[in-house]
Amino acid sequence: MNTKQLYTVIIFSENTVGLLNQITIIFTRRQLNIETLSVSPSAIRGVHKFTITTFAEKDMMDKVVKQIDKRVDILKAYYNTDEDLVHQEIALYKVSTGLFMKMNGVEELIRKYNARILEINEDCLVLEKSGHYAETQALFEELSHSIGVLQFIRSGRIAITKSKVERLSDMLSAMERKINM
Amino acid sequence: MDKKQITGSEALLRTLIAEGVDTIFGYPGGQVIPLYDCLYDYSDRLKHILVRHEQGATHAAQGYARVSGKTGVVLVTSGPGATNTITGIADAMMDSTPIVVISGQVPSPLLGSDAFQEIDVIGITQPITKWAYQIRKPEEIAWAVSRAFYIASTGRPGPVVIDFAKDAQTGHVDYVYEKISHIRSYQPIPETEEESIAAAASLINGAKKPFALVGQGVILSGAEKELLAFLEKADIPAASTVLGLSAMPSDYPLNKGMLGMHGNVGPNRKTNDCDVLIAIGMRFDDRVTGNLQAYARQAKIIHFDIDLSEIGKNVAVDIPVPGDARETLAAVTRLLKPASHTEWIHSFTADEQEEYEKVIAREIHPGGDRRLRMGEVVRKVSDAAGADAVLVTDVGQNQMMGVRYFRYSRTRSVVTSGGLGTMGFGLPAAIGAQEGAPDRTVCLFTGDGGLQMTLQELGTIMQEKLNVKIIVLNNHYLGMVRQWQELFFDKRYSATTMENPDFVAIARAYGIRSRLATTRGELDESIAEMFESDTAYMLVADVETQGMVYPMVPAGAAITHIILEREEVTRN
């Protein structure tokens, strides 16, 4: 039946002022919490890409995505579940250099989590790890329990679809064809 | 192409003219003085109607748009001028009315600094517009303004806001008009697949009891003729939403009346009896569907709409037909087999008779020395106004009585606030309707409550010498709320009684002829007097204080749960 699950909404838009507001209004009206949000220029010049995750029912997702897609400056909006996507989040962890150095099995830890040291000075050290939520969270928990984490930040999800269909470029080329006809 | 340096203000006015604008509803102020100064030179080409409050400008633009099919234009100053337009913008959004609202804004270097009369117009209006854009440089004018008209008027129409910084009005620009007729991120008309046309036709061809629901989409796409051809070929009875009224003439044989909370009995009951329900350019509003769990569960549903986000929003649809109704209706009609559903159509008669006896006859022929009833006033005015007249209403009992008992022969004859239900809409909307259809008689029915929300627009009527026929259905109550209190709140009339001014004296103070009608004789005389000349008139009809609008489907009830008369409330 109608159960909530995590959806990833991918939106391509023109790069105009105030678009994020237009999108979040639609989530707010339907009382959907935005879990993560990531915005950046896309591969196509002048086109911005939003990746938003939210827990919702499928039926609700259908309606919300249609309402987003309808906005004048939105080129294309669609949603996927995790199976359809390759997705990642990136996390940064700041820890005390002294405590970290004294920790047992530092090298194994770094290898086990596929983490990297980005910055190191006498006071603190910054680790970076990308992965799924559960993976970045696991490292956070392990560090918290052993030496404590001074600062922690995780990005919004970024995602790429696995399927062969390229919705935006197909749409854009269909549009070009129409204009040239 | 003429290309020379002109001011931003002039560039804006020239773009308006190029977009076919000849009328503007507005109100000046500090941040649009340069624009108004320029308008002074363009007054031969752009008629400016000075309203008395900016909300009035937006409703007038809506009335203008609804009767003429053209985009209504509003011009106001920043800050309070802009915030006063919000209700009208929201109303236009709900009712798919094309208007462009241009608000002045503080000079761009001051933006974000809480300058005098600065307000975040874009932020406020984004949720209630199709598009909202701030012009900060004169170079943007040609592009942004033409784009505004393109967006407002195409696809599912709606309001657009242009926030116009003062320095962009006074700055100079090499102006060339550029017509926008394509935006790559905006597809006004969705593609229609052959399969959905075929599937719709085949479902209708197999139907024994088809029933069509006509929404404003039919009027907006100009599909009135296509609608009748469609209905006639397959012999399909139809009913309309409030906003769909006048898409079919009132006396059209397949027109079975109005849907919804105060609609006709037959259309509501038959929605739950038909086998194929064909919705055309309507959005299954809760005032039409009642309880969705008990709505048309037995029927297969076909939904024609231009707005993909409406399809499946409230009601699950078996066959969606996206597209422009004018084209999709014609395409489906070509595949229809001529059919006849005499028995099914005849089955509406029993409901019609029941409604006539229990509701309509009592409302339009109350007779005796009873007090006037709203329905009889509406019907008498409608008969005297002639079939060509435009109905404008305010909101409340007067609105429901207006749309129920007025009669239409021509499309674009109903101007009313449907989705937002805005009290105060009527008077300014009637002003706009008169501007938009100068050759038609415009009859406004308004309540004593709603009239007083935008009463000041009588000044606009006076100044513009507009021929608006105003009929005040004065029941001395906020009647529609009182009706709910009577039915569902034990007659506890909390804040619904109104001590009213002498409306006749008010009208006369504005130089508008006016008369009070308490008896049937006075009613007949004043109606005759009202239509005697081509000037404004205010007929104040003193109607029964505790009248009720029936039939009524209580909010949230199944549409077959219809109350027809007072006693039934407790029984049901």
Ligand SMILES: Cc1ncc(C[n+]2csc(CCOP(=O)(O)OP(=O)(O)O)c2C)c(N)n1
């Ligand atoms: C701006 C606004 N405020 C409040 C309401 C709620 N409301 C709906 S109908 C109504 C009563 C209207 O009274 P009146 O104008 O006298 O009309 P009547 O129902 O008596 O014909 C009210 C208060 C509304 N629709 N719009």
Ligand SMILES: [Mg+2]
């Ligand atoms: Mg009243």
